[in-house]
Amino acid sequence: MRLHTHTWGEGDRLALLVHGMMADHRTWRRVGPALADRGYRVIAVDLRGHGASGRGEYTPALYADDLVETLPTGAELALGHSLGALSLSLAVGRLKPRRAVFSDPAWYLAGPAEGMAPEALARFKAAPKEQIRAMNPRWDEADVDIERETLAVWDETTALGLAPLLGSDLMPAAPVVPSLVQLADPSFLIDGERAALLGARGFEVRSVPGAGHTIHRDDFDGFMASLEGWL
Template identity: 55%
Template sequence: MWGSGPRTAVLVHGIMTDSRTWKRVAPAVADHGYRVIAADLRGHGASARGETYTPAAMAADLLESLPPAPDLAIGHSLGSAALLLAMDGLSCARAVHCDPAWVSRPRDLAALRAVKHATWQEVRAVHPRWDDDEITAEHRALATWDPNSVTALLHLPGLPAAPAVPSLVLLAGPSERIPPVAAATLRSRGWHTRTVDGAGHTVHRDDPVGFLHGLSGWL
């Protein structure tokens, strides 16, 4: 947890990592007057492994573990899919979905599971923009990650209709998850979209400054 402000923000990470993914940006969010709480999805970090891995099951976990009615909810990738499905019960005031994994696309699940055994050097090669502390945190996250959770990617919710609350979709630049046509569809349905140019899928770690700038007006 970061901060002790009068408002509450909840953060939900993506697949393969854990709540430590937010450590470079969470203090800045807290500085806007928030108590910031980061969840660990099932099969990740300090959370227990699950018999079933779907975004819906992860959404149910969030509703059990997160405080009700937060002022702000931010989800990344698979965490955004879980957050999307939890919105009605969570009753947050506004939401930010960071390069969300909403739409299914061809994936080699065996290759994704194999990332479990990546060395520190291999993680570094994939994420050249991260500092060494970030690489170490990600490598440690892999040690507690259940690779069976990749099956959740087979059950993504699809491109949503109108948002339940004011919502921003903050995209990588360019985004493989939400390409321009899909982004235009979201805008037509009432979603706000912004792009952090040059950032990869893990926007908040690839470009923390750009990520926070993208949240201007939403914190």
């Protein structure tokens, strides 16, 4: 599936951005321009079932195939968040960026007994603005508004597509290209043991102190500082 994309900048270097579940390219409203200011042409996708992209079946393999069909190969930088990081990790060998950043990647999804219920995620589509603000007290008001807008155009059945993955360990055995794993503090997806294992497998692992899951919205300055040496 060819995905809807949004572009910032006209630089000589290319950066690719892949959002997480429930979001779309608008989640990168500050990151895209910041990278453009650093000389990048930035392309952000809307994953299938999100934003202005098409609907269909929802599996990590299909998300990855869509990225390969839509995005150019050989980018300077590819960055994915959460579900987008999982999708990027399955596509990175074909996209062949020079560097990859996986921001709080969805490489381990806890089972229902540990609080991960796809049906509850799907119901979040109807979350009122006050609930979003209360859950994300560090977000700018603009990001709270964008979250409501992206939820309105999100196909919530994408959440149900996570059910077969619950309890599965989806961490890559090794980085395909030089790769940074950027973690929330604490991360509910990658705990300390898994972070250490990723380091042993050859990933660089950094945490952004005090940041929640959507690091680039929760602490934009910390997010950008964590990318030092990778931009």
